[in-house]
Amino acid sequence: MSDTATLTDTELAYVQRSPIAPRRPPLAASGAIGWLRENLLSSVFNVVLTVVCALLIAWIVPPLLKFLVIDAVWDGASRADCLPTPERPEVGACWAFVIERLGFFTYGFYPIEERWRVDVFFALLALGVGWMAWLSAPRRDLGVIYFFIIMPVVSFVLLIGVPALGLPHVSTAQWGGVLVTIVVATVGIVVSLPLGILLALGRRSEMPVVRLFSVIFIEFVRGVPLITVLFMASVMLPLFVPDNWSPDKLVRALVGVALFASAYMAEVVRAGLQAIPKGQYEAAMAVGLGYWQTMRLIILPQALKVTIPNIVNTCIGLFKDTTLVFVVGIFDFLKTIEAARGDPQWATPVTSTTGYAFAAMFYFVFCYAMSRYARFVEAHVAAGERR
Amino acid sequence: MMQQSGSVRPGLKPAPLNTAVAVEMIGVHKWYGDFHVLRDINLRVTKGERIVICGPSGSGKSTMIRCINRLEEHQQGRIVVDGVELTDDVKKVDEIRRDVGMVFQQFNLFPHLTVLENLTLAPVWVRKMPKHDADEIAMHYLNRVKIPEQAAKYPNQLSGGQQQRVAIARALCMNPKIMLFDEPTSSLDPEMVKEVLDTMVQLAHDGMTMLVVTHEMGFARQVANRIVFMDEGQIVEMNAPEPFFANPKHERTKLFLGQILR
Ligand SMILES: Nc1ncnc2c1ncn2[C@@H]1O[C@H](COP(=O)(O)OP(=O)(O)O)[C@@H](O)[C@H]1O
Ligand SMILES: [Mg+2]
16 A cells, blocks of 8 residues: 555665765866856857957957057157157057156156165065065064054155165155055055054944044045045145144145045954954953953954955055045156156157056056955955864 | 752762852842843852752843853842952952853854963963963863863864863863853753763862853752752742752742753
8 A cells, every 4th residue: 555565675774785985076078168168158148248258359459469569669768769650650559668767657756866765665565565465474463563663664764864874855745656656555554454443443432432433533534535535634734733844745645545544444344343253252351351452362363354355455445546646746656657648758649558558557466466365365264264 | 048068969079168158149130221131139159169050041041140250230239259349340340250260152262263372362361471381271271171182273173062161171271260151061962062061060079169051950960059040030949959859849940840851
């Protein structure tokens, strides 16, 4: 009557006689054709997409390559080398111009014989960034002190100069190009991280005054465009300091950028703090740690680690935003390109395009590197969680 | 309340009589908003005494023991821990937290630190102990909870039972006078409950003052001097284990025991 009546003995009860050894998975689709079929041509929609993308690439890439590489002019001393001639009607990018003006793009009007100081600054910065970015570097605690205190102070002294030490004074009005872009971005990051952490903690504080101040600051700064903050910093900052101590233009812009970045950083850090379970705070309190110890030893290390990708993304935004400082008369990298492309000595039909292409490549290289780093950390943190 | 210390269980000292008070709660009330979560709690725990607290979920057991190290604030009544009254004075709260260890249901180990670092953190930063001494003490307690070989691992690499034993060792490293346990075995797989309970029994043998929220009635019978039964924020019944189990007085106690001892 029942189903069991038709079952054989082995189907009813079972004891394994011999174990089954592991085997390789079956090779369903192998080789390049298999890959193509699976990834590019798996459905009608996918086929259409693939064709459209291929057409797009065919439309964009060859002219770009032709302009940037094939027809490009690599050496030359003046505009004459980059002008079209009867035997060379099509002129590509005038890299000769970029190469000749590279010093200006990098250092602005920084005196040529003092430019080594800028190079040392770049090296100090690279050391600091490397130390911070390498997650298992030795003595990262020292690295933090170096990056947030020692490096900024030494760099400032080095760049501005101390005549007593044999370093002639170089006014910030002479700084320019990549130097200024990097200085603005670095100050933005070095100030905004600690300040952003404090603001994030303040926003979650139990003290109403602290909380209110943090909320007002963050929401106000996030509610206005950077360009407004920059104008305000450059116009209003002098109101808060004595007349005879009017901060110079660059400092005003730096203050504006730093405050702006801090508000964004605060929100990024706050998201990280929210991810930490309440039990971590309770366990820390239960073993007797105070508020600052709990934050420094337990909460922030965990919160910041998961936040690194977002912090780096904020840095990418900040790096690109530095181009706005030109509105308050700062001579950043993009502004040096602007200035140089108008120089009659290099005036050709391709100079501007070349300058902007170079600028785009410069920003792209930095931002893409940061973006890759953020992805790497994300994977690293995820792997750590699976541990 | 007199100690019912007559019951003889092998190896366990009876609760000391008339000795100093470890924890005293007098007329303690607490509210969450309008919700009256603790209602007139009176409890005196003498040094070396082992109290098991049980009761239905939501009856305020966690809230009560968390008031003892001020993870929760009470709003009325007095709580005196080891001679120090809990007030808004932050110094006193810190003092009490140094001397009161706590073990949580979810372990709450610090995932970014190794097992050894979890154990040495508080001795180094709170007790200002030299790192070397802290390491030594940490290894001593890891030996006692029987997992010295896990010192260099991270908490996520351990089983639940091992993590909870690390949590117990972490609390012990501060050399506490009182240990609080909030359902230490409730989130463990069944096969790991015993290893944690064994650790706690051993602690009881060493004379630690313990307040344990648990539904492990075998453990309660074995080590408790007194069992406190809570319901709806009140202490409904309190007695030594034998009379408590054999002869519960209150209707709600009977109902509760009927449910969990089935
Ligand atoms: N932070 C809180 N805010 C509001 N209500 C809470 C909070 N914590 C606990 N409660 C409530 O207080 C009651 C007692 O909680 P708890 O002490 O955790 O009970 P138990 O540990 O006995 O299960 C429960 O009804 C719970 O919902
Ligand atoms: Mg509870």
